[in-house]
Amino acid sequence: MTYLDNTLKERLTEFYTRSRKLTILTGAGLSTDSGIPTFRDKDGFWTVGSVNYMPEEMGTLKMFTQKPLEVWRWFLYRFNICLKALPNTGHFAIKELEDIFSDRFRLITQNVDGLHFKAHSSRERTFLIHGTLERSRCGSECSSELYPYPQIPLEKDQQLTAAQIELLKCPKCGNYLRPHVLWFDERYNEKYFKLDSSMRVAKETGLLLIVGTSGATTLPQRIVESVLSRQGIIIDINPNENYFSELALKKKNGYWLKGKSSEVLPEILQFFKSL
Known part of the structure; x- marks a missing residue:
């Protein structure tokens, strides 16, 4: 054609x-x-307990503030899909x-x-x-420094171990890192x-x-x-x-x-x- x-x-x-x-x-x-599935396709939802969340809910600063480890599990799962893709x-x-x-x-x-x-x-x-899933930064914005993305292989239904959770913490202040991406409830800058x-x-x-x-x-x-x-x-x-x-x-x-x-x-x- x-x-x-x-x-x-x-x-x-x-x-x-x-x-x-x-x-x-x-x-x-x-x-x-x-x-790589798009954020808004049928595979985008994420289950926490008995509740299904859509990408527009998971990929937000609000959800990260409330459930940081669940947000990280969702992003780590997506990151590992991207890592294998060509x-x-x-x-x-x-x-x-x-x-x-x-x-x-x-x-x-x-x-x-x-x-x-x-x-x-x-x-x-x-x-x-x-932004990019190659980088993370402090979720509390203790600095604007960018860090490598945590290398944690995670399948969709896997839970994080205590050792893996430590890898998700800011080396400067000890609070959780966040993926260096623009979330749905954030503004461009x-x-x-x-x-x-x-x-x-x-x-x-x-x-x-x-x-x-x-x-x-x-x-x-x-x-x-x-x-x-x-x-x-x-x-x-x-x-x-x-x-x-x-x-x-x-x-x-x-x-x-x-x-x-x-x-x-x-x-x-x-x-x-x-x-």
Whole structure:
């Protein structure tokens, strides 16, 4: 199947000859072909006693304050899924697009799974706007220092041992560490989540590829709106209709390529390679 028609190819060729940036905004849908379930799918819930909690409840500062070890069990289980996962063709296509565009390239990702770096995307051109499961930090904010993520292999129904619980404590103050991720009840900031940096990138973006994200959070929405306000092109790559696809279809600079990122991105890569 071919995703790029002649009109879009002309627009991409015109962009290529200009000096504005190619920015790729990625979400959880990019990693589904690597076997990582999204936060909001049917496998996202977590049982504590006889109560089922949804991701929007588990991944919160409120829940961490009330049940820190249950939150850690949930995140450790997800971390170990990510640890075993491998990048797919979409991740590698993004890496090759970075090689082509070099300093004209930026990657803004909501993904915390580390697969972009397994595919060798550069850290200096990558903005982790939802944090990363590679790092933890003090849950009491005794400092802003980031620590390695606790290496605790945990299956879904396993309990933590006393020795494992000790690994979850801040080496400075002894309170619990927390995963270095943006929780559902927290706000974006520059310090941890590159809010201002991402918006500066959006202002310089001539082509924005939106990959595997439905637009459920505010910063991605602001990035897309900023690109459109400066006559940038947006291309939503998603098999399902969503906020961004609906927005794209309303704009003269917007396109929706209805397909899997692991199929669409390699075609875009091959097009730019041919120029």
